[in-house]
């Protein structure tokens with residue numbers, strides 16, 4: 001038996017016929033199965049994992065976990081095998097529980113955040129505050145695992161086997177605190193069901209992912225599962241109550257018996273935004289905690305970031321930290337890499353930001369969020385990827401024309417398409433834009449136009465560091481290009 005090997009029953013699973021083999025690992029993909037593994041044959045969107053039971057058995061699977069349909073489908077393959085068969089109504093939930101027991105450890109404090117937008121920022125701010133308080137902390141989500149322990153992630157919310165392996169490795173490395181993004185896909189597929197949460201946050205709710213969820217209600221129900229199913233009744237729910245959906249979520253949390261900490265602009269919120277004053281690189285935030293009023297600096301662009309900061313503070317307070325130690329740390333918070341990130345400042349004070357927005361709505365809101373920070377003009381440089389959704393190109397053009405004062409259309413990962421064709425499609429939405437194919441030159445020219453009080457947004461790549469042309473990936477970092485352009489134009493040494 002390896003260190004981690006456990007019997008099937010120790011994983012909370014009961015096989016037909018009383019079989020109780022030793023399990024040496026867990027797999028949701030037959031191609032990853034090793035001798036002694038439990039293979040979870042899950043119903044998928046394309047196929048049923050039961051189609052691959054024969055494959056898993058040939059690779060040495062000791063047990064199969066599936067639903068009734070899967071068991072019927074795999075009956076032939078299973079007949080001669082001698083492998084244990086666990087049949088359950090919800091194999092995804094059983095897998096989540098088994099993964100938690102198999103890996104057996106997680107950081108002492110784990111919190112999660114859901115909502116249509118803001119998850120990445122809230123998880124990052126929560127991790128940063130813990131970090132400043134001296135804890136060994138991580139965040140998990142779209143940006144991978146970051147902090148005291150790091151690793152790339154293929155999914156925002158990893159499937160349970162990967163998730164619990166990582167949580168146990170973090171715990172072994174001394175990580176005491178972790179903040180996770182809970183995607184609606186992850187919640188719907190019960191990827192988080194085995195995690196013990198101390199607190200969970202809800203940011204906001206708008207239309208998204210209707211390609212996956214049947215309708216708006218199903219999408220909301222997936223998010224609500226964080227409070228209705230994953231967070232235990234003794235956990236703390238941190239809820240932004242500015243929208244009706246937040247009020248609805250608060251009622252669900254209260255019905256579950258959870259303590260609720262509310263945030264937002266709404267009167268009565270426990271952590272309440274009173275006032276924001278914007279400047280070129282951030283904002284002054286006045287907020288109330290009960291009767292006490294606090295004033296703090298945030299080096300963050302966008303009014304919505306104050307909501308994210310308060311949600312993160314709510315999670316940290318819910319994890320047991322004194323509010324008066326948490327609030328003074330707000331001024332040290334940094335934006336997520338490549339999200340409205342200040343990349344350079346010209347000698348005349350004009351600012352250059354880099355943002356990951358690469359869809360019409362995201363580009364529009366990035367530009368709109370910048371507006372209150374800018375006394376002068378907003379200049380934008382952006383493009384659209386090749387071999388991807390063509391319909392968005394003119395819409396991105398329209399968003400830029402509507403929200404920026406000067407628009408440069410350039411290349412952004414043209415892949416196998418002719419870059420000039422992509423630019424032409426974008427230009428349909430912003431006919432008076434300036435077209436400069438070479439992205440570095442577009443950035444240089446845009447930086448050159450900046451006067452005092454202006455701001456430039458370079459949109460599309462964010463934290464990414466490559467330009468994909470054909471099958472080649474050329475190194476390209478918008479942040480670096482911004483610094484180089486500013487240094488060259490202002491005569492600074494690089």
Ligand SMILES: CC(=O)N[C@H]1[C@@H](OP(=O)(O)OP(=O)(O)OC[C@H]2O[C@@H](n3ccc(=O)[nH]c3=O)[C@H](O)[C@@H]2O)O[C@H](CO)[C@@H](O)[C@@H]1O[C@H](C)C(=O)N[C@@H](C)C(=O)N[C@H](CCC(=O)O)C(=O)O
Pocket residue numbers: 028029030031041042043044045046047048049050052154155156157158159183184185186189212
């Ligand atoms: C739409 C979706 O969420 N799909 C997830 C689902 O896969 P599926 O239902 O499509 O799988 P399938 O292809 O029908 O196959 C069924 C089963 O057979 C297995 N299989 C398949 C082939 C094989 O040779 N052997 C084998 O065992 C598969 O591993 C799977 O378990 O179950 C799989 C195993 O749990 C997940 O890996 C997979 O995530 C896919 C890869 C995915 O891309 N998901 C995205 C949409 C996602 O989860 N995104 C959210 C973020 C969303 C956001 O906020 O933007 C995320 O948390 O990352």
